[in-house]
Amino acid sequence: MSEVAIGKRKEKCENCTKQVRLAFPALTAQRSLCFTSKQPVLLSACLSCDRCISDEESQRISQQNLQEIYKVLSLNKRCDASEHKVLAVSVCPQSLPFFSVKFHLDVPQAAQKLCGFLKSLGVHYVFDTTVAAGFSILESQKDFIQRFRRRHHDSNALPMFTSSCPGWIRYAERVLGSLVTPLICTAKSPQQIMGSLVKDFFTQQQKLTPDKVYHVVVAPCFDKKLEAVRDEFYSNLLETQDVDCVLTSGEVLRMMEEKGVLVEDVDSVPLDHVLGEFHEENLVRHEGRSSEGFLEHIFKHAAKELFGLKVEEVVYKTLRNRDFLEVSLERDGETLLHFAAVYGFRNIQTLVHRMRKGRVPYQLVECEGEGGRADKALLQQMEEAYSSLPVRLPEMNPEIQRLYHNWLEGQDSPRAMQALHTQYSQRQSQQLPPDIQW
Template structure:
């Protein structure tokens, strides 16, 4: 029976943590520590901010590579964000080979975390990946679809990078079923993949909607044009769910990015692409209105 026992790891997204903090009227660190205690029948509770940093860094590198390649590769730009599974399912099923070359190849924070847990962390624990059961806590039901994609199944070890996805709402239901108020739970030290438990949360500038765009825009402005960008000014177009951000120098547009949230705006974006009238270098795309 001991041989059958798996190491259970839960990875909590910063968005879910923020929602729980707001719902329970707690601070972010306090929420993370109390949630760690509530989930402590599992072996490790990690924060996916760590993997989100990987995803953001790789996204900014990918954009710079694509920007340099745009002269010889017509599909290098615009680069379209790939972190929203609802958008990716729609793009693949509806537009297939036309749209796929534009979609960022960078894994989402959830799937980066899956690779880290079943790869790096499994090695640290001297376990094969199939000896770990990995659960993520995410804000969106579509993350369940993403976790079940064949791309994220390890054939050699017959295991998924993420075995189970629980939404923020489902965590609240669990608390309710257990008759537990998060406010009354004692805090516990946070786990980290890089050694001992830690008392602080790592933070980054890309947590909510707009995070990818801002991160990539600032980095590209600096790396490609040597321009430091302070605050970013969004210009709403037909509606608040379609906004532009532009970098100019001496009246010349150097970079033009956009946010496209919700299917109406996504359809408009795809039509622009098909007509060859899309002026953007990068678009952060989210299936839900308001991101």
């Protein structure tokens, strides 16, 4: 998504009497949706309405910018140590290929340059969030297996919806309500699992309280700022978020440009590891059509766990368009698994209409709010850079297994449920008119 200055103004929604607080008008700038009338209203306006975002939440979103980072860095240079904070930056796997393309380097080299730049500013730790993504995939797989096995006596078991798109999650909570919210996978997104990992495990290792760590996530789009300020990821006791600030990849690049930093002049510094153990940097990726590939991981795991079948390659079938895809597992003419990948709000609307009529054949639906709107050339270059990394299944990651043991006291412990899962529920759901326009 393109970057814009985050301002604050008030105006009326077109054909709507509700006053809108447009705190961040370009979070979802190209989506359009109408909640209240026959005329389309930008979803950016609807998501920014005070029905969805409180004044406190809006304030916290407005603070997620470069100035806040500079502020923390400035405080750390002052004599009053009580104001100092450990600054930790977590970089999403989707962002590293962006820097790879912009720096004209391979992904591991770009990661080291990015780490070197951030540490030159005064950042103490720079992490890669692949471990957090691995946790999210494993917990999503577990959630699906449990839902599938109770599908005959639990109407809210299937289809399971999985999404790391905060815009879609908010849409599901505010508009679709109880039709969808019980069906959303409870595993936290990689961003928020990384938040738990840094503010819980890492702070314990460093003998710090969570409020003494300022945790920044570098993510590919503005929507992730929405997720970071959700109430369930905030500690009232410590007055701290699991993720204090989200910066987009473009904002970090702009920081380099503002400071006149040339990539070739930046030292290459290895990334840090949350376990605190030094070893050679070994960036890996997960399998899948997208950068995390939740659908494919869950599909392969379910085929093996439920039916004893090994799936080597997931083959997608295009339906209405390239942003509405199906995947099926068949045996002896019987369909055992039927998943869908649905991108963009138009396609999600089609799926919801089917759900209202009880005609959804899928056991899992992977949803994202936008489909096909990115810079195609840049996206292609990023995918090529990302695909050059070696693949490692989360199940095979020894770091994850050690964290399950050392941090969470086991894979099915109450501590694991608290750190790795969340709940979604209907929030001031709005009734969609039958003639909704997109």
